Amino acid sequence: MDRRKFMQNAAAVAAASFTAEMTLSQRAEAFEGVMIEGLPYHFSTPVICEPDRERSMAPPGSNIGPGGAPTSKLMAGMADPRLPPMPEKPTLLDFYRYRIPNPSHLLQSANYAMQNNMDEKVILACLLHDISVEGFLRTDHGFWGAQLVRPYVDEEVAWAIQKHQALRFFADDSVGYDYPAVYREWFGMNYEVEPWVQAEYVEAKNHRWYMSARLITLNDLYSFDPNVTDIEIDQFEDVVGRNFKQPKEGLGFDGSPVAHMWRTMIWPNSWL
Ligand SMILES: [Fe+2]
Ligand SMILES: [Fe+2]
Numbered sequence: 531m532d533r534r535k536f537m538q539n540a541a542a543v544a545a546a547s548f549t550a551e552m553t554l555s556q557r558a559e560a561f562e563g564v565m566i567e568g569l570p571y572h573f574s575t576p577v578i579c580e581p582d583r584e585r586s587m588a589p590p591g592s593n594i595g596p597g598g599a600p601t602s603k604l605m606a607g608m609a610d611p612r613l614p615p616m617p618e619k620p621t622l623l624d625f626y627r628y629r630i631p632n633p634s635h636l637l638q639s640a641n642y643a644m645q646n647n648m649d650e651k652v653i654l655a656c657l658l659h660d661i662s663v664e665g666f667l668r669t670d671h672g673f674w675g676a677q678l679v680r681p682y683v684d685e686e687v688a689w690a691i692q693k694h695q696a697l698r699f700f701a702d703d704s705v706g707y708d709y710p711a712v713y714r715e716w717f718g719m720n721y722e723v724e725p726w727v728q729a730e731y732v733e734a735k736n737h738r739w740y741m742s743a744r745l746i747t748l749n750d751l752y753s754f755d756p757n758v759t760d761i762e763i764d765q766f767e768d769v770v771g772r773n774f775k776q777p778k779e780g781l782g783f784d785g786s787p788v789a790h791m792w793r794t795m796i797w798p799n800s801w802l
Contacts, residue, residue, distance in 0.1 A: 540565045572602035606801040619780030626763040630665040637761040643749040652745045654773045655687045681786045682775045693743035696730035710752045
């Protein structure tokens with residue numbers, strides 16, 4: 531930023547708003563207001579994503595340049611200018627359109643399930659299975675994803691989404707599911723799951739809905755053809771319409787126990 535130009539510009543804008551009755555300090559305040567308004571935004575990282583604890587708790591005035599002047603203004607309000615605006619009453623499809631940066635893994639898995647003539651519940655489960663990874667939180671994504679959608683889907687769908695997190699680590703020869711080769715690369719040759727993941731697996735394996743969670747892992751694609759980019763969320767509009775109870779107030783505004791999670795996706799940087 532050219533500081534001199536910036537100051538001159540701010541002074542000119544402020545001067546245009548001066549009236550004869552304004553005191554000197556009121557004029558100075560107006561000038562300061564214009565300067566702050568003209569600064570670029572800086573964004574805080576959500577505390578959970580910032581391993582540097584001190585940095586995550588840094589006060590708003592931390593972006594101070596040489597000479598003590600702020601170099602940017604904090605983005606602390608609701609609307610993050612980097613994100614597209616959301617409709618007032620957002621639907622599930624709106625989150626795929628405006629908040630999930632890259633939904634292709636979800637779309638391709640659901641498309642694959644559709645091609646395999648899976649039940650609509652399974653297609654929906656595939657469409658939602660990694661919604662947390664792609665749009666909310668990666669850690670424990672099966673649990674977060676299941677929680678996010680539980681009020682709006684058949685309990686079996688939410689259950690399957692939660693359990694796929696553990697089942698993906700366990701082969702099932704009876705349906706032709708192998709341990710994903712890419713996991714050896716990501717997690718190491720001798721990776722063993724945590725005890726609680728093991729417990730989730732045992733619980734799922736003995737459950738009457740086991741196959742629903744297993745079908746997610748069977749339609750979960752671990753490698754993607756980067757050339758297949760033409761699957762749109764609209765393809766699933768009917769399946770979603772029939773199997774996802776869209777609240778009329780919009781996701782985030784229906785007073786459900788998970789409304790705050792959807793609002794967090796709408797306004798991920800809000801300090802309010
Ligand atoms: Fe997953
Ligand atoms: Fe997945």
